[in-house]
Amino acid sequence: MELFFANPENIQADEIILDDFERKHALNVLRKSPGEPLAVTDGVGNLFRTTIISEKPQVRLKINGREHHPLPRPKIILAVGFIRPNRLEFILEKGTELGVSAFYLIQTVYANYASGNTGRWQKILRQAMKQSLQYYLPQVQVFASLHDFLTSSEFCTLRLAAIDRNHPLLLDVLNEQFNAKPESVCLAIGPEGGFNPEEVDLFQEYGFHAVSLGKSRLRTETAALSGISIIRQFIH
Known part of the structure; x- marks a missing residue:
C-alpha cells in the first residue's frame, strides 16, 4: 500500500485536498489519475480510503471510508x-x-x-x-x-x-x-x-x-x- 499524507485542515467531511508535495508524488511519480484509489492519513491516527476525483488545479479526493487507529502503547x-x-x-x-x-x-x-x-x-x-x-x-x-x-x-x-x-x-x-x-x-x-x-x-x-x-x-x-x-x- 502506498500511503499519502494530508494536513487535517485540508480534510473535509467527504473530501480531501492534497498539498503540492503529495500532489506531485501522486501524479508525477506514481502516475495516478482520476478514478484510482489512494490511502491517506492525517498523522493523528486516521486512515482514509479515497478515490481521486480531479487532478487540476488541485488533487481532490473523495472519502469512501475512514478508520481510526489508536496510538500504540506504551x-x-x-x-x-x-x-x-x-x-x-x-x-x-x-x-x-x-x-x-x-x-x-x-x-x-x-x-x-x-x-x-x-x-x-x-x-x-x-x-x-x-x-x-x-x-x-x-x-x-x-x-x-x-x-x-x-x-x-x-x-x-x-x-x-x-x-x-x-x-x-x-x-x-x-x-x-x-x-x-x-x-x-x-x-x-x-x-x-x-x-x-x-x-x-x-x-x-x-x-x-x-x-x-x-x-x-x-x-x-x-x-x-x-x-x-x-x-x-x-x-x-
Whole structure:
C-alpha cells in the first residue's frame, strides 16, 4: 500500500485536498489519475480510503471510508542531545520508522549544535511515517537545557537514561519494569561525549533509571536506535 499524507485542515467531511508535495508524488511519480484509489492519513491516527476525483488545479479526493487507529502503547519518547544535523536527521527518520511518538532535542553541556531546519525535520518525519505505514506523525520539541526537559517530563511513566557501561543493562531494567506495562517510555541518549556528572545527578533526581547499552562505545545515533529496538521487543 502506498500511503499519502494530508494536513487535517485540508480534510473535509467527504473530501480531501492534497498539498503540492503529495500532489506531485501522486501524479508525477506514481502516475495516478482520476478514478484510482489512494490511502491517506492525517498523522493523528486516521486512515482514509479515497478515490481521486480531479487532478487540476488541485488533487481532490473523495472519502469512501475512514478508520481510526489508536496510538500504540506504551508511547515511545526519545530524548537526545543535539548532534550533527545529518546524524540527527538520521535519528528522526529511523526512529519514526521504529515507532517513536515524540523526539525531544536537548541542548546538553556536551552538545555542539543547538538548532536545525525544522521544516526539513517535518518532511523527514512525514516521509518516514508514510514509508513505515504508520498513522501518527511524531512530535518534535526543542529544549534549551536538560533541566528544561526534565521539568516537563512528568507525563513519562518509565524513564530511562543511557549513561555508561557501569550501570545495569537496558534489557535487564526493562525485564524488571515491564511487569506492569507503562503508559509511556522515555529513553534519553547523550550527544558525543555523553552526559556530564551534574546531568547524571539531575536524571536521578527526576526518577530516571540509569542504564547501559552494552560494553561497546556507540555513536549517538547508533545508541538511540539500539535502545529503541530493545524497547520494541517488550512492546511487541
